[in-house]
Amino acid sequence: MTSIDLKVESIEAPAERIRSVVLVSAGGDALPPYEAGAHMEFHLPDGTTRSYSLIDFEGDCAAPKSYRFGIRLEEESTGGSSYMHGLGEGDTVTADAPKNDFPLATDDAPSLLIAGGIGITPMISMAAALKSAGRPYSLHYAMRDRSAAAFTGRLAELHGDRVSLHFDDEAGGPLDLSGLVEGAEEGAHLYVCGPKPMIEAARSAAEAAGLPSGRIHFELFDAPADQEGDTAFEVEIASSGKVYTIPPGRSIIDVLEEDGEDLIYDCQRGDCGICQTDVLEGEPDHRDVVLSEEERAGGKVMQICVSRARSARLKLDL
Known part of the structure; x- marks a missing residue:
């Protein structure tokens, strides 16, 4: 993945605990284009990365002069959001080129966009793209109160x-x-972006209404969280017979990749489906928003970026 050095051009505070950060090329080079729904992975000083959705108000993502992001400061954050909120004008950051796991469908069917909190960020670009293309759409933006209302004036305009x-x-x-x-x-x-409870409720509503799975699209804005009572479990790799212990606070991907296992994954939030893996033995503890209730009950596949185990061991088709 190509990395880009970026410089902070401006910072605004559109709502409580939210920063709007505008970045330009640190070297004056042309910025890579992107499509509505795209995000960028930022490299943090501790060697980790965090992804944030690109905001495009006017449909200019095909030839961007800058990149805009909206970042909510998470409670007691020591990671990406605190780092991004600590940036000042003129500071430089490194990020991977834009990529898109949450694209708009290419047909001309109507689009129902639903955003919760900071999940509005990719929806801003989607609404702009749909408007530019003359396609029918509506955007529903839910917030806890008016102090959390970011970008509402511009959207209404x-x-x-x-x-x-x-x-x-x-x-x-x-x-x-x-x-x-x-x-x-x-x-x-249907496009939904926001916290996990909203996505799960929207999925249930969509399934109850009989929407085909190909017309239901989600992006999760919650980072995976540890749950009280999490315990260690074992993962057996079917191809090699190797067994790994997955402790609380670490994902299957974390442990396997650290030992050199070659894995395919992306979001690490449980919403893109790229890391989906067949389960040959054991019972998964599903924590994604990708699988249907039927798939979860079947226990034959799991998203190894966030899900854990109810059984002492899982045997995975890796």
Whole structure:
């Protein structure tokens, strides 16, 4: 993956705990283009990476002069969000070239865009692309309250009544996902980006409404979190017979890759499906948002970036 050196051109604070960071090429070179829904992986000083979605308000991603990101400062963050919030104008960062695991469908069917909190960032680019292409769409943006409302003025200016805002505190509860999905136009694509509970609720609503899986698209903005009671378990590699112990706080990918196993993965949040692996023996503890309820119950596949084990050992087809 090609890396790019970028310089901070400007920083704004569009909402509580959110920074809008605009980056330009550190060397004055042309920036690689990208498509709506794309993200970039930033290299942190501790050697890890964090991904953030690109924001394109006007549909300029084919020839960008800068890259814009919206980053929410996570509670007690010591990782990507605290690093990004600590940047100042003129600072330089390194990131991989844009890539897209959350693309828009290429047909002309209507698009129902639903965002929760900072999950609005890829949806901004999607709305811009759909508007430029003259394709039908609506954007529903849910926030806990008005202090968390980032980019709402610009969105209203650009998209008018195609944008609907929802504030949990004023509405007396969360967005009515079932109502939105049931009221979607026939043949519509559903795009949802936000925290895991929103995605799981939207998936349930979409499945209940009979939407085909090919028209349901998700991107998760929660980082994988440890759960109380997590314990160590073993993973056996079918091709070699090697057995690894996966301790609490580390993923299967972390442990296997550290030992040199060649793995294919991307998001490490459980929403892209690239790391999906067949389970030959054992019972997975599913923590992704990719699999259907039927697939989870079957226990034959799992996303090894976030999911763990209910059994003492898993035998994986690797």
